[in-house]
Amino acid sequence: MASQAPLSIQIVTEISRLEGVEPFELPPLEDCVDTESLDTLFGSSDAPFHAGSVSFHYAGYEVTVSHTGEFEIA
Template structure:
């Protein structure tokens, strides 16, 4: 997983690592959140947002993504 990978890819990769499965074995992230919007709003270094976060549930995890493109999985 490289820092230049889209946020949505990094997120699925991290959850697959936690689960001990391949990313394709997880449900499609697109079924839970608009990944294009997630990547565009929170996954770019030139984002216009200075504050904010989005929270959603995916694959049994609570996910919080911050305006800085960082995420917390619990």
């Protein structure tokens, strides 16, 4: 069974798809949010939260990540 990409990678990949560019062409996500904490706190089924979310701006988008690891890009 293949493992799922870290949440931070999924977010960059989706925004690069929306922008029509390669992921490396976007600014570093680390400039906007602590990616290690994001992946640890929101990116797995073992996440310690039962409710809540975090929002941040990245590459001209507002990204909201829920406690379930799902994210919205607006």
